[in-house]
Amino acid sequence: MSNQIIPVVVAAADLHQHLATLKGEGYDFLELLTGVDWGEEGLGVVYSLTKTSDGTMTHVKSVCADRENPYIDSVTDLWDVANIYEREVFDFYGIKFLGHPDMRRVFLREDWQGYPLRKDYDESSNSDICLEAEPISDMAVKYTIKGDGTLHEERTPIFTDDDYVVNIGPQHPSTHGVLHFRTALDGERITKIDPHLGYIHRGIEKLSEGYTYPQTLALTDRMDYLGAMQTRHALCMCIEQAMGVEVSDRVKVIRTIMDELQRIDSHLLFFSCLAQDLGATTAFLYGFRDREEILKIFEKTTGGRLIINYNMIGGVAHDLHPDFVKDVHAFIDHMRSKKVGLKEYHDIFTGNVIFQTRAKGVGVLTKEQVISYGCTGGTGRASGWHNDLRKLRPYAAYDRVKFNEITFDEGDSFARYMVRMKEIEESLSIIEQLIDNIPEGSIQEKMKPIIKVPEGIYYSAVEGSRGILGVYLESKGDKSPYRLHYRSTGLPLVAVMDTACRGSLIADLITIGGTVDYIVPDVDR
């Protein structure tokens, strides 16, 4: 199965119309928006749209030839998530989106010079240590085009004079990493959130363009470190499918098991941190105690606890440890036992009346909102959106196992929490179905010493711990990628915080942030 995509090229003038028509045809989920610098051809954007009904995708490309002053129509009126995606493209490529309500930088400092992902970016234009506090503008910028073809810049204040604005972050223990929310309050109620990202923006996509394919693998584990297996799986799968390499059955099963272990690992950490943020320290300790068991299993086979470096292009790095099957069985029994494991979590935390009052009915998101914001994973499923890629577009060994896609209709924090707890059970059952009959076979296909991907654009996605994790790979046939873009699972989740929190108490921000479950290094990349 090839994963090559051939985007439809649409002139910038017709773009908005074209995308609106596609949306009318059922492509209602903007899965990915990728900025690309095509050199001579100009700067441009690739839109990847998905039908939520059956998961089919279509891709649209639009180029602006003018490198000095590139602009494209904004699609923020069609999809809410386009707001933050377009700001990202503006930040890295300098493409202005006409009609976008808030065209500011989102990752880099506002006084940053140049656009780093352009091919002609000069690395020396910014010093890497800058100790003055960063300037933060209070004005949202909106560009529109005037009759004579020049751009008109319109500035509106983000907050009004009466708003009481509190800064949460970048150093705050409950933001799960370094993230900055400027929060406007009316009494104790949140009226608006203006997220500032990029405090852990490490430039992984730009770095990858200078690395060979095997080297790019090294950075994936460090993005979403609680989805390390899955991110790396996605990239390996993308490269393998692009090259037409078929991995053995054994590798497929091993990857599936590892992905599921990783998902449990992530959900356990989710549980622990949520409990800790809400003041339940004991629950935190229980969650971490069980998480250590998974780390032990990982360590025996791969040698790593958190950063695992296990998947390789064409297979996996090491064969399974002789104890693997035994350890996994022990872990499953432990999690399901009548006294410890999941039972204990429900006893100590789920049923807790304080937690229930703080979570039920708090931060409700409707199904339309999560689709428009592209909130995949547990957050989307808690609002009734069936978005599980393992069901929609099965990969690896997911077509041969039986499991339920957990969804809820409430869309509140409690539903988001329960989705994850239930998913642990489903993951355990997936692992159980596979663990006793791992097929024999080679663990690594023979690859050429220098890996080159044939020219083209490729897209593959897996179901990560917190949503759809896609890899957009554009190759010119060299030994390093021309453009490598990750669909961050967390970016839409941060974008939705404003909508989810409006009208809630400021203390609820912690609950909502905890339950939508973003990981900041994955947001910032």
Add this chain to the structure above:
Amino acid sequence: MAVNKKAPVINNIPYEEFKDNETLEQLIQELNAGGVNVCVAPLDKLIDWGRSNSLWPLTFATSCCGIEFMAVAAARYDMARFGFEITRNSPRQADVILVNGTITTKMAPVLKRLYDQMADPKYVVAIGGCAISGGPFAKSYHVVKGVDKILPVDVYCPGCPPRPESFLYGMMQLQRKVLVENFFVTTNRKEHDPYDKAMDEQYVELLNAQEKA
């Protein structure tokens, strides 16, 4: 008469098993060279013993290493056993900042401010390749190549991420460093004394310069 500082001994690991004892010995030699006050020295010892066993870290983590740090704080590795008791969320209450994770250009001023907000005596431990040198991201356009470019680092703890054992080892090295310090004479006087003569002179100079202008 001078009471000489001795090699620091902590409960958990014998002295000889530590690496890099030379640095400590050099430190001790420097301190001894100045001579130590007879009255203050025993008090010093007592206070250093107390301080070294209650180093409270700031909850500060930017990325992957931070998750390992949480594992160190949690059930299995339980750093409270060694006196790193609980993490503090406010820099005003913390003794040591563990720089867990990559520091980016945008984060650097924030980190510096956090450090400045901590009360003296304060320590910095650089955890993981990223904090030491930029690690896997050293070539990036948005990463600070080592926190020692902005903060004075006391202990480096390599790894990507360091194993929890390695975290604890690094923290014990810090304990030993704290043990050999002269609390009364130097450590609690790291910050500029606002009533310092030199400061006064500077201030007068500044005033004069302003008047002239």
